[in-house]
Amino acid sequence: MKQPTGDSALPSEPLSGPPTSTGMPTSTVPVGDTDAVRAALDAYRGMWHQLTIAAASSNHQVSALGSHATGQALIALRGMMYDDSMAGLVTLGQPTLSPRVVAVRIPEVPIEADIVDCVDTTSWRKYRARGGLAEDRPVGRRKTSAVVRNTDGEWKVTKVIIGDVDSC
Template identity: 40%
Template sequence: MTWGYVMNWRKARIGLAVFTATASITLGACSSGEGASQASPTAPSQASLPGSTTAVADPADTAKQLAIAAYLGMWSDMAEAATTSDWQSSKLARNATAEALSKMSRGLYADRYNGLVTKGKPENSPQVESVEPADNPTTVNIVDCGDDSHWLKYRIDNGQPAEDGPGGRRHINAMVKKAVDGSWKVTDFAIQDVGTC
């Protein structure tokens, strides 16, 4: 695949260096952290408090966990579709919408057109950069240091590796939004060059 203009990971990544979804996102430092362990697709469990049965879950914490789950789900769906460069896979819309979905579909279409498939999986270490608004979140901005070293393109005709540049760690910005039905989906993402995190 190509995380950038997706499926052309290495060729389209430069054009995606600017995160088009919002001008307010700043590049954060990449590091693995608690974000990666919060990838549960369900709301966090409510903690017990002294003198009461359960406490109401913090809306910001719930939003963070659901946004990270959607972000990781998007890359998982992408990796699955990329094994056949299925640019029309209905699974792509499970965790992505708007520009994010368009980028993935276009990237997969380009790979199919060029006779390429992608094998392996990306490795992600997402962390929440911001939650807006804090009291009733509808937008979560995520930073990630994604690694595509083991997510590589191959030619369909002969099974040989495609010559599309080296894999490695890349800085990724993503925006995840709450839909009217309460679900969380990635609406846009931008990927930088190898070595940016």
């Protein structure tokens, strides 16, 4: 999987400071087992579930990815599926996730959460669509960062960075 470059990188520390469009300053709150944390993790896991389904199909149907991802995240995931489609690859099996929310930013209600993960792709392998393991494709643990945003009560992954194998 490719790691997006440029301004799509996540901040190394939680954001805090400038006023939002409502005029309220943003702040980072302690992360606990809250509705916002659960909703953000559900959206993140849902994105991976839909990505797994799309990656297993030789025609890489990606329309369902939009139910859990938007913005840079959706563009990056669709790009991965396009690259695999052009290379004649499918990805079978299941990645192993272990996400955790490391920050929640709020003006008046939770609107954004930062997630870190170490996605294990050992059981999620690339194959040639016409048969056979694509042996030259590395698998292993990949450092993954994501931003999940609540917009009008709907949580979606807005940014995702999937690192190289053995990055975590």
